[in-house]
Amino acid sequence: MIIGALILLRFLGRVMIAKRNLDQERADLAREKSFVKERNEKLKNFGKVSVSKSSPKGDVQDVDYEEVS
Known part of the structure; x- marks a missing residue:
């Protein structure tokens, strides 16, 4: 009886792993x-x-650049 239960648990464990x-x-x-x-x-x-x-998207603004000489 105990051996059958152990075999069943082992089989169920393998099925769950699969x-x-x-x-x-x-x-x-x-x-x-x-x-x-x-x-x-x-x-x-x-x-x-x-x-x-x-x-x-987001808070992006165009930037106007000035040339520095």
């Missing part, structure tokens, strides 16, 4: 997929200029 490993692998694959997608977008837009019509 489930954790699968979840970790899925998370890694999703992270890698998003990385590749972002990389491809950046390579596609590399060297191009984009103009945003929305207001700038």
Whole structure:
């Protein structure tokens, strides 16, 4: 009886470890997929200029410089 319980606990432990490993692998694959997608977008837009019509984020102001002689 005790041996059966120990075997069952060992089996359940291995199943839980396998489930954790699968979840970790899925998370890694999703992270890698998003990385590749972002990389491809950046390579596609590399060297191009984009103009945003929305207001700038933050408290940024244009500064007018004067030449000092």
